[in-house]
Amino acid sequence: MNQDEQWMRYAIIEANKANKKNEIPVGSIIILNSKIIAKAYNQPISKNDPTAHAEIQALRKAGKKQNNYRLNNTTLYVTLEPCTMCLGAMVHARIKRVVFGAFDFKTGVCGSCMNLNNEKIFNHKITIEGGILEEQCSQLLKSFFKRIR
16 A cells, blocks of 8 residues: 555545534545644534535644644645635645545546646646545545435
8 A cells, every 4th residue: 555545544534524424524634744734524514614624624723733824845635636715725825735535526626627736826836646545535425425315
């Protein structure tokens, strides 16, 4: 198992926490110097907050822990391809690398619907890799939506 798969398993643990709380099962962790500095899961429903995506929650925690809104040299792992809001926040935080699991063909902006990272609108480029433990991440989402529908 490679390092990205190893870290993604921690993001999947977070996604399972969301699932148990009837939130869309998306989990995220942020790594700095081979250590987890933040972990979080989707909470928009329970927090009544449309911005409470797993990535945003993790960014907030990491910023507090680092005492800095800039999260240079970090890697963010997330079980689902980021949306526009989350990618924008990651750019502002100066995340170095994003690794995601499942592709999101409805709202994903890291290659599925479009690749915003390639646009000239951002002053920071993030290295992005998708499809890590894709089947496991996709299955979490499929099972969740099958259960609630």
